[in-house]
Amino acid sequence: MAVAVRDAGPVAEVRKPLRFSGVTFAYKDDDLKVSYTLDNPGTAQGRGQTCLWLHDDKGVVIDTLTLGVFSLKGGTSDTFQDHPTVARKFWKQARSVQLFTTTSYCQRSPPEVTSEMLHVLTTGQPVPPGGPAPRNVEEAQVEDFALSNVELSQDEEGTGYFITYTVKNLSGRRASGTACLRAYTGEGCPCHVEETLSGEFSLPAGGSETIKDQIFFDDEKHWDDVKVLRLFASATGCGDAADATNVGFKIDKPDAFREPRELTDVAGEPELDPDNPDAVVDVPDERPVEEDEPYSDSPEDTGH
Known part of the structure; x- marks a missing residue:
């Protein structure tokens, strides 16, 4: 059965x-x-x-x-x-x-x-015995960072702006963070019209670093309206809101800082990068070809 x-x-x-x-x-x-x-x-x-x-x-x-x-x-x-x-x-x-x-x-x-x-x-080899044990992430606080020597500058062609600053770690431990630059149309206006990341840093206790970073606005025309910029340093940069404990470093925008001008060719048209149509590049003018000098590809004329 x-x-x-x-x-x-x-x-x-x-x-x-x-x-x-x-x-x-x-x-x-x-x-x-x-x-x-x-x-x-x-x-x-x-x-x-x-x-x-x-x-x-x-x-x-x-x-x-x-x-x-x-x-x-x-x-x-x-x-x-x-x-x-x-x-x-x-x-x-x-x-x-x-x-x-x-x-x-x-x-x-x-x-x-x-x-x-x-x-x-970092070689991929095992860590030797007795080395320091790896720690977990310790998020930096706004008060861990101090900003100084903040300056705005412009390139020679007038097509781009840069910010230079020194950031110092005031805490007694390593502190890592990111800088965030926010642009305002007035001193009393709480809402920024632009914000952009402006460099990252990881500093040992008491350490400092000078950073230069190019400024990119989503809309370059805002340079004409902006009156004040503020640079912030925190653990997550633009992820941290501006408030009473995170007021940033104030920068009055120089009057000369307007919408970056475009480089133009001889026909008055913007020169475009073929690999990036949105980018303006400086391309040297080509010498005009003499009409009475016929093109030749013979070795004597080309050197090949």
Whole structure:
């Protein structure tokens, strides 16, 4: 007689932390090539994004980067190559790197990880025993930064404006942040007509840096209306609103700073970059060809 066997139902999927291997870094011209293999030892599908934290010689976070998204079936592995942009001054200060995956966001601290926390040197080699332990992100406060020597300048062609400033870390720990430049049509007007990021920085305790950055407005015609600009320094730059504790550094716009003029060709038309039709470029005038001098491609005339 047959014996009925009870159906146990579907087998539960098992989630296990993802693992990294074969990690290498190659840095050139602000481009960081990160190569690595992800292994999913569980049976459940793994999804999320890969994160990279840069740490200084004390283990403090210099910068947080999002590398890319992934989807990895249980029991499989895959190799990835990502190219995040990393400022040279940040990479030069970095001594170690943390890699991990998450289903949240890479700036979260402490991170919500779905993988091992791999801590390696910037060469990709393991961190020697006894080195500083990597810390979580400590967000800087507005009062950690002081701005000074703020100046506006114009290029020789009159087609672009720049801001130069010195930012100092007043706190007793490393502080990272971004500058935000906001433009106003009057001193008493609370609403800015333009805002633009104006440089990023990561400074050790008591450290300072002088930064020069080009100013880009969404609408260059606003230069004619703007009377006052304010430069702000905070953890997230333009992500932090101006308020009583974040008043910024006031700059009165010089009268000469108007809408940047366009460079024109001999026909009076703006010269356009063929690779970027929205950009105006300076193209030297070509010498006119003499009508009575016929073109020749013979070796004697061309030199080839």
